Amino acid sequence: MVKIAVAAPGQVAREITEVLVATGKHEVITLARRDLVPEEIVEGTTPLKVDFHNKDDLAKALRGVHTVLSFVVAQNDPEATAQKTLIDASIAAGVKRFAPSEWFVARFTHLKWNDSKLLARDYLEEVNKNGKVLEYCLFQPGLFTDYHANENINKHLKTNDFLPIDFANRRLLAPGSLEPRFTATTIQDVGNIVAKAIEYEGEWPKIGGIAGETLSLAQELAIGEKIRGKKFDVELLDLDSLRRGEWNGSWVKPLDHPSVQHLDEETRAAFSRAAFSGFLLALAEGDMVVSDEWNRIFPDYKFTGVEEFVSNFWVGRP
Structure with missing residues (x-):
């Protein structure tokens, strides 16, 4: 203890x-x-x-x-x-x-x-x-898989619309192609790994990647269409426009993070577009993939995959 x-x-x-x-x-x-x-x-x-x-x-x-x-x-x-x-x-x-x-x-x-x-x-x-x-140790789990839900399913963590895929409206934004990859880990898995890390008797790794699952936007799209039962509308955004700070998507999710809730509607919308652009550029350049140091330290731990999570939440929903 x-x-x-x-x-x-x-x-x-x-x-x-x-x-x-x-x-x-x-x-x-x-x-x-x-x-x-x-x-x-x-x-x-x-x-x-x-x-x-x-x-x-x-x-x-x-x-x-x-x-x-x-x-x-x-x-x-x-x-x-x-x-x-x-x-x-x-x-x-x-x-x-x-x-x-x-x-x-x-x-x-x-x-x-x-x-x-x-x-x-x-x-x-x-x-x-x-x-x-x-x-x-720098604990780095990537995105939270929980963000695939469109409602608050956890006791404390609120749904964050920081994913380029919208399961509710069956649509996807992609930076140039469907090849970019990202890592997603459930908040429960992150908590479990941290708890195990507290008890770990070895020295903590300086970089502590926690990789629930790393997948491409193409794989993410396939999961969405399989679970939701319909084709998604896919927009391939122009990377050069994004780099110039020009938003060229037909939609953007307004951020709901506590750090921006004090902003007025116009400022918040502008920040959401800028943040979403940055996120897509980070995706395109591989910045949304994390390493797997803690996976290797605890090889017997079973993580919840994206398809398992999405299926558990979305099956049977309109």
Whole structure:
């Protein structure tokens, strides 16, 4: 049994925390910049209000903690100040393991709102350059398979319309061709792997890919048409236009992520088009595929595939 600190407990964090608590093996505290309302508190955890810019405050909260899992929202921490302070406080408190706020893919060439993740990576490299001071792992599961549903099916994670395939309306947007590939992993599988990683006695890999399934848009389309029973409308978008910042698709899903909900409708629509363009360009350049370090460490773990998930959700629905 170890003590775990979950920093900035948003949707993804709470789903993973539920899994950790369910093991019954660990003490879990959550660190937030404000007092959490009851529905934000995972039963079985201890919430603490902290200042993420105050190293001493954080170090005090982290006394006795073995592992820190950070979920600081990149857009809210553009200079990675909160994450760097959390890293410094973890070292000061004697924390053994640290997971920075990754939980996505490895490269952000076209996903600039994630650039602060790169700053946190660089800082971890810097503090360990003369020898390991803090063991860490970049947990990278790709996209959440759960986004294939068109309604909220999880306790905390909300449906995010960040997929170029629309199962409800039987349509697909593709960057130039159907060849680009991406990795998708269910949030339950991510939580299970993190729980196993907590108990793993070996050293954590610095890059921690969690690959539920990696498939092409062509395979994704075949699954959609098989399960939904009809042909999908497919649009192959011009990559040069996307690179010039020109949206040339006939539709785009408005983003519903908490980080953009405060924006007015026009600004949110513009951001959605820009984000979707960036996502498609990342797809085209292979940036949405992650590695499989944790799959190889736990070879007997069975992941939920995309077709299995889609079938379980969509079969029988209009």
